[in-house]
Amino acid sequence: AQSVSQHNHHVILSEAASLELGCNYSYGGTVNLFWYVQYPGQHLQLLLKYFSGDPLVKGIKGFEAEFIKSKFSFNLRKPSVQWSDTAEYFCAVRKYSGGGADGLTFGKGTHLIIQP
Amino acid sequence: SQTIHQWPATLVQPVGSPLSLECTVEGTSNPNLYWYRQAAGRGLQLLFYSVGIGQISSEVPQNLSASRPQDRQFILSSKKLLLSDSGFYLCAWTSGSDTGELFFGEGSRLTVL
Numbered sequence: 001a002q003s004v005s006q007h008n009h010h011v012i013l014s015e016a017a018s019l020e021l022g023c024n025y026s027y028g029g030t031v032n033l034f035w036y037v038q039y040p041g042q043h044l045q046l047l048l049k050y051f052s053g054d055p056l057v058k059g060i061k062g063f064e065a066e067f068i069k070s071k072f073s074f075n076l077r078k079p080s081v082q083w084s085d086t087a088e089y090f091c092a093v094r095k096y097s098g099g100g101a102d103g104l105t106f107g108k109g110t111h112l113i114i115q116p
Numbered sequence: 117s118q119t120i121h122q123w124p125a126t127l128v129q130p131v132g133s134p135l136s137l138e139c140t141v142e143g144t145s146n147p148n149l150y151w152y153r154q155a156a157g158r159g160l161q162l163l164f165y166s167v168g169i170g171q172i173s174s175e176v177p178q179n180l181s182a183s184r185p186q187d188r189q190f191i192l193s194s195k196k197l198l199l200s201d202s203g204f205y206l207c208a209w210t211s212g213s214d215t216g217e218l219f220f221g222e223g224s225r226l227t228v229l
Contacts, residue, residue, distance in 0.1 A: 009157065032216045044206065044220040090159060094216040103150050103175075103208075104218055108159035 004093050006107035013081055014115050021076040021110050023091030033074040034092040034104065035065055044090070050074065061085070086114045118143035122207050122221035129228055135180075135194040137224045139207030142188065147209040149190040150218065151182055154204040163205075166190060202228045 007022040025031065035047040048059025055067040065076045074091060088111050092104040119142045129135060141147050148167050152160040162175045164182035172182050179198050183191045190207060204225050208218040 004159075006159075034217065036220075043222040046217060049217060092160075092218075102173075103148075103152075103162050103165050103210075104216065105162070106152075106160040108157060 004091055004105050004107040006089075006091050006110050008110050009108065010111045010113075012113045012115065015083055016080050019076070019078040019081045019085070019112070021089055021091075021112070023074045023076065023107060024072050025074070025091075025093045025105075026072065027093060027095055028072075029095060032094040033065070033067060034094075035059065035063070035074075035076050036090045036092060036106075038088040038090070040087065047076070047089070081112075081114050083114045083116050085112060087112060118209075118219065120207060120209055120219060120221040122205075122224050124224060125222065126225045127227070129197050129226065131199055131228055132196045135192070135197050135201070135226070137192040137205055137207075137226070139190040139192075139221055140188055141190075141209045144188070144209070144211060146187060147211060149184065150208040150210075151190065151192050152206040152208060154206055154223070160206065164192070197226075197228045199228050202226055 003026045005024045033050040036044045037047045038044045047063050048057050048065055050057045050067045058064045063078050065074055067074050088109050090109045091107040094104050122139050150165045151163040153163055154160050163178060165173050166184040169184055169187055179201060180192060180194050204223050206223045207221040210218050
């Protein structure tokens, strides 16, 4: 079965620091990749997604992620974090099977705390 | 625009009692529907998904069941709750296109005492 690994469960940074959250997946075929964010007290929302084409994708709020197929990775980055980026971040993978019926496989999440 | 609603938002139930969590989607037809459970430090675990009325796929053996009585309604149930059923339950939908992007509801927090 496919799996998704997020290497950092808890990350604490100061404002303006650079961020990189690691994500690796185990499936060898074609995949769609996602990063979701859950701000305190809010529902999960999509941060960015990769389907095909340029492996560097840009999302909302200055986030970006790079798909490196040879490394089975989809790391999330932001050059300068803000206090409002404090949240839980989830990486997710979908095997490309057409129709999208079988849902996404999620990593365990990374709890990011930004200190002012 | 499409919206997804879950209720109740919070629920405290005794062990052995029944459960019913409801989810409805508006503004779309024939969505794929999903129930996930989110536990601290364990990410999101897919419990059930449905591609149509009366069609339920179970991903993990559970003390839970799901039903889809209408096109845009997805219900998570249990006949007798266990302590281990406590958690945060999320309903989600996707259009069934190749995008695969899931849209989540606001979740239902279940505490079993």
